Amino acid sequence: MLSKLMGHSEEIAALILFGIGFTNLLLNRNMMKKIIGFSMMDSAIYLFLASYGYIDGRVAPIIEDASAPLEVSAYVNPLPAGLVLTGIVVSVSVTAIMLALTLRLYKRYHTLDIDAIAILAREADPE
Amino acid sequence: MKFWQNLPFLLIWTPMLLSGVTAALKPRWALRMALFVPLAGTLGSAALLLECLRAGGSFLYPLGEFGAPMGNELRAGPAEALLALTFCAILFLSVLGGYQRIVAQIEERRRGLYCVMVLLLQAGLMAQVFTNDVFTAYVFIEIMTIAAGALVLARNRGRALFGATRYMIMNLLGSGLFLLGIAVLYCLTGELLMEDIHDKLVSLRTAGSYARPITLSVALVTVGLAVKSALYPFHTWLPDAYASATPSSSAMLSSLVSKAYIFLYIKFVLRVWGLGLFRETHMQAVLLVFSFLGILLGSIDAVLEKRLRRMIAYSSVAQIGYIYLGVALGTRVGVAAALFHTIAHALAKALLFISGDRLIGASDGESGFHELRGAGYRAPLSGAAFTVGACSIVGIPLLGGFASKLYLTRACLAMSAANAAVAVIVLAVSTALNATYFLTTVITIYQKPEREYGARLSHPPLSTAALAAFALLILALGVIARPAMDVIARGVDLLI
Structure with missing residues (x-):
């Protein structure tokens, strides 16, 4: 059992990190820590995908000599890496928009605590 | 090609x-x-x-x-x-x-x-x-x-x-x-x-x-x-x-x-999963429970709400519950009913948000229900449009919402007797709740106002035309419900 688990250490680490990030994004009251949680959550999934796409001893399928016979078993599947790259771009833009949002909240309410912001927003504006 | x-x-x-x-x-x-x-x-x-x-x-x-x-x-x-x-x-x-x-x-x-x-x-x-x-x-x-x-x-x-x-x-x-x-x-x-x-x-x-x-x-x-x-x-x-x-x-x-x-x-x-896997993983049963809860508790939240736009928002929770109920049935008929309700609700909800805002605009920007009295006279076209949207969501015949509730109920009846009974009771109770909050609102906007209101916003004719188009589409969906449902059913068959 233990050796079976050890063989999947990256996946297990990824799931634990996902849990930590998810909990932070959901429960932490501080906006900055929420954003850190979001980054952890997304990075954990990329770790999960990247470790799935990596096979020991194989290389990325970049073919330099087109005339040589093609040895498929020497290469890894490039798709997981492509997914990770796309995912990183997506999470960078989402992080940027969340940071901009936090900045605007801070300028208006002078706090990063989402619960305090909720009270202030409801007081100022009942609907 | x-x-x-x-x-x-x-x-x-x-x-x-x-x-x-x-x-x-x-x-x-x-x-x-x-x-x-x-x-x-x-x-x-x-x-x-x-x-x-x-x-x-x-x-x-x-x-x-x-x-x-x-x-x-x-x-x-x-x-x-x-x-x-x-x-x-x-x-x-x-x-x-x-x-x-x-x-x-x-x-x-x-x-x-x-x-x-x-x-x-x-x-x-x-x-x-x-x-x-x-x-x-x-x-x-x-x-x-x-x-x-x-x-x-x-x-x-x-x-x-x-x-x-x-x-x-x-x-x-x-x-x-x-x-x-x-x-x-x-x-x-x-x-x-x-x-x-x-x-x-x-x-x-x-x-x-x-x-x-x-x-x-x-x-x-x-x-x-x-x-x-x-x-x-x-x-x-x-x-x-x-x-x-x-x-x-x-x-x-x-x-x-x-x-x-x-x-x-x-x-x-x-x-991706196919209806077989969807049923086998019991996700269908989980979804069924959540949709029942959503239909009932979303409606109760809406009844308790004192402000128009928040009430319309809570009514969305209940309506999303209806759509998920159709999906959770795990049958083709259920999914087709869910798609029909998606369209009917999308038309009605957009109409309600826009006409509701115009009613609020005609009441000095106040959205509490006591302030909305008489808004239907101050903004007659918005009031009429709001009434059409509200009636569609409650399920008054001839409108899109009636046909979709009918298809949904019919799809529910295909379940085992006990489940079907629960589903029909939930649908009946929630329709009563829908009627409570939407028809009360409609009555409110046609009541005698308590005070004088200031200058009202004038609305460009194009905005009014959009409201009329929404109302006509809702009516059309109710009238041509059967051909529309045929198209959806054929589409669902092709999706599998």
Whole structure:
């Protein structure tokens, strides 16, 4: 059992990190820590995908000599890496928009605590 | 390949490209762009629907040079085309109906960007409808999340800022779960295209392997999309976001964004997992319980609410419950009823948000119910439009909402006797609750006012025309319910 688990250490680490990030994004009251949680959550999934796409001893399928016979078993599947790259771009833009949002909240309410912001927003504006 | 088969691609790509152009335009022209592009989308998807019905089938559209296993694909059939038509038409009418409020509530320097976000939202909606690739669906989910968050945020008001923050946080949790779900699915099957995943899942199931990871991925995708489409109990972000945004944004968010996620979920149920796996993982039973809770508790929240826009927002929670109920039945008839209700509710909810805002505008901007008395006399056309929308949601015959509740009930009766009894009782109780809060509101706006009201907003004729168009579409959907249902049923058959 233990050796079976050890063989999947990256996946297990990824799931634990996902849990930590998810909990932070959901429960932490501080906006900055929420954003850190979001980054952890997304990075954990990329770790999960990247470790799935990596096979020991194989290389990325970049073919330099087109005339040589093609040895498929020497290469890894490039798709997981492509997914990770796309995912990183997506999470960078989402992080940027969340940071901009936090900045605007801070300028208006002078706090990063989402619960305090909720009270202030409801007081100022009942609907 | 015929030329019209390029339409799904053009419907996604054109708004995407033009959103970049719009960013460089002056606000006045950007607003025209935000009207023109959804209108063009409406015409394009109407043409696609006609051609799909004439050809009588669905087709796959490969993107780029690479073929099926590596490359990306779009897919279109009657169901997709009908949904695309509904989405584009509602987007156009929402911008048109709330045009004046966009100009009044959004600062000039933000107005251009608002229009960019409308176009990005259109591209995202079309991509959810047509994509055949689960990772593309994820990328466009995030684009839609950003666009929708910005549409709430555009109104520079504390409550809107807070609403957008909560919206973003909950939606990011949802997309995280969805992404993990499809990552697990990809690791199990090694495929990203919907029918390829389905084939691999079928062979994994017959071999009896990986039962638990499959259940995990089904659960992750379900919860992820349920959070994003505000199924009870994941709806906590909804009232703040819907009630604080400018009326056009509220209409788009409630009628389009959550519906696109539901349609994506329906595609997962029918095309990725198949109805067999959906039932086997018991996700169907879980969804059934959540939808019952949503229908009842969402309605109770709406009854207790004292402010018009928040009440309309809570009523969305109940209506989303109805749609998920149809999906959770796990039958073709149920899914078809869910799609019909999606369309009926999308039309009615956009109408309610826009006409409700005009009623509030005629009551010195006060949204409490005692202040709304007599609003129906001060703004007669808005009052009439609100009445049509409210009656459709309650389910008065001849309107779209009546037909959809009828189909939903009929689909529920196909369950085992005990479940069907529970479902029919839940539907009956919630219809009574719907009538309580919506018809009370309609009576309120035609009561004698308690005081004099100040100058009312004048509305441009185009905005009134948008309200009339919504009301006519709701009426038309009720009158031609059977042909519409035939198209949906054929589309659902083709999706499987």
